[in-house]
Amino acid sequence: MENEVKLTAGAMVTLGLxxxxxxxxxxxxVRDVKTPEGLKxxxxxxxxxxxxxxxxxxxxxHTQQPRDKSFGPDAERGWGRATVPADYVYDKPHLLGSMRxxxxxxxxxxxxxxxxxxxxxxxxxxxxxxxxxxxxYPYLFDLKDQxxxxxxxxxxxxxxxxxxxVVVATPEALDLVKYLQSLNxxxxxxxxxxxxxxxxxxxxxxxxxxxxxxxxxxxxxxAS
Ligand code: HEC
Numbered sequence: 001m002e003n004e005v006k007l008t009a010g011a012m013v014t015l016g017l018x019x020x021x022x023x024x025x026x027x028x029x030v031r032d033v034k035t036p037e038g039l040k041x042x043x044x045x046x047x048x049x050x051x052x053x054x055x056x057x058x059x060x061x062h063t064q065q066p067r068d069k070s071f072g073p074d075a076e077r078g079w080g081r082a083t084v085p086a087d088y089v090y091d092k093p094h095l096l097g098s099m100r101x102x103x104x105x106x107x108x109x110x111x112x113x114x115x116x117x118x119x120x121x122x123x124x125x126x127x128x129x130x131x132x133x134x135x136x137y138p139y140l141f142d143l144k145d146q147x148x149x150x151x152x153x154x155x156x157x158x159x160x161x162x163x164x165x166v167v168v169a170t171p172e173a174l175d176l177v178k179y180l181q182s183l184n185x186x187x188x189x190x191x192x193x194x195x196x197x198x199x200x201x202x203x204x205x206x207x208x209x210x211x212x213x214x215x216x217x218x219x220x221x222x223a224s
Contacts, residue, residue, distance in 0.1 A: 035086065039087065040182075052176045060099055061099055062100070064105055066083060069082070106185050109184040110186050118176075118180050119177055123167060124136045144168050145165065
């Protein structure tokens with residue numbers, strides 16, 4: 001009997017420690033996160049596009065978490081500053097991702113603002129990036145003999161439009177592109193906590209970081 005008691009007690013302590021480390025502490029760290037001034041909530045069209053991003057598995061190949069300069073060359077790749085928890089306040093569920101078969105997309109709206117490019121690239125990535133291994137998403141488009149009023153006809157590079165047809169974006173494709181265009185975390189944010197002052201009193205950290213100065217890693221992504 002004594003062993004069962006020890007076993008149960010041990011299990012409870014392990015569970016308690018794990019809950020504290022993985023649930024309670026992270027919650028305390030992020031519960032007071034304030035919405036950055038530069039971040040706008042998603043519109044309903046963008047939210048529909050986000051659902052389509054999830055449904056089409058974009059997250060399996062694309063991350064949304066540029067890393068700090070000390071962890072990798074993401075800023076040099078033009079993917080933007082390292083993100084902070086506040087960048088994700090409207091992201092439910094978050095789409096951080098864990099695989100980078102393709103580039104990080106957290107700032108794709110800054111890097112590639114063109115609707116025509118996004119639509120064409122979703123229809124046929126190889127039309128824009130020769131040898132791209134990204135899948136094409138033809139079912140997000142309709143093939144028509146003739147465009148009707150209000151149709152968004154794709155302007156594809158020569159040779160990619162099927163003969164005697166026009167390629168028309170479905171509402172789902174348009175929403176998905178609106179979502180991609182909205183991905184922009186280039187506004188400045190305060191540094192989380194400078195590494196040098198980690199552990200120092202809060203006032204010292206605040207002084208070291210005047211509010212108007214963007215984080216060292218907080219320069220906006222190059223807008224090209
Ligand atoms: C099998 C992996 C894979 C999947 C799934 C995938 N992509 Fe990609 N994606 C890539 C690769 C590889 C590239 C780089 C080559 C290119 O631009 O086509 C890329 C490039 C991109 C780019 C251009 C990025 C840049 O910096 O120029 C965008 C935008 C994009 N993908 C959006 C999407 C969306 C939206 C989806 C879901 C509908 C998706 N991708 C699904 C692999 C993938």
